[in-house]
Amino acid sequence: MHPFYSSPWDRFLQVSRMVLVLSMMFAIFQLPAHAQGKERPMKQPTSYRTIQVDGLSIFYREAGPKDAPTLLLLHGLPSSSRMFEPLFSQLSDRFHLVAPDYPGFGHSDWPDAKKFAYTFDHIAETMNHFTEALGLSRYTLYMQDYGGPVGFRMALAHPERVEALIVQDAVAHNTGLGANWKTRRAFWADRAANESALRVNLLSLETARSRHAGNDPDVARHDPDLWTDEFYFLNQPGQVEIQSDLFYDYRTNVESYPKWQAWMRQKQPRLLVIWGKYESSFDSSEPESYRRDVPNAEVHIVDGGHFALDTAADDIAMLIGQFMKPQK
8 A cells, every 4th residue: 555545545535636626727727718708708909099081180999800890980069989988898899899080079180160161061071081091891880969960971972881870869850859959940040140149058068968967867877077078178279160160060961851861761771779768959759750761770768868878888789789780
């Protein structure tokens, strides 16, 4: 008998302990495989880039595998690609996400309003050239607020590039403009007489707050940094002129609504409509207006306001993930 084992039973216990230790070591060595995401996809790092487009430096955020389906994210007023950070953190494992800042917004160039035409036609043209510079030939458009008029122009100019549409609190019907738009319509009718009132209505701190919190009874769940940052942005030199010019051009969106509706009715694009139930900038009838144009549209009301990603990012990411699954 081996001197270290006083009995067969002792030898059995010793071997059992060795097997247990080896099993534990094997399990430990397997942990890096999980951490590297081999069994569970992990989010991809976000890159913050600039690219020259039409003589302008255009900033954009990008994440995810470039051979995955592309989601082109178009922001609203007065935000930037920053608003999409919650989606980058949740979807970059499955999709190629690209979110640019428009000229005059965020970290892109802010050319002087006297030298650059701040119109939706011009911004949509720049964004189309942006996609060409990046080599994006096919994508799903995510359009929030101003992203709607920019995105619809892009889609009508190059329908072959658009795989699907995701509309989040963006309007394509005149009935979707709510009570806030009385002052804004007066501004379109007579800019000189209504410029001062428009600036209060559109660019004030209270309006910035309302865009985020809307009529949500639980204001405590909304981060005030979001609207104070936007108010700070709107008070930077040149911004009043930029935003006033662009909003004066918003009247051309209303004129274009019938054309966008006709395109949707004819093309019947795959369409996901996401709407914040505390939305106060637009009328609550708008989601069903989209469904009338595209009867097979998916329409979902989420627990948020105009910037629904503030409070409903998990739900929105889930809806997008389901919507963008390959069609059978």
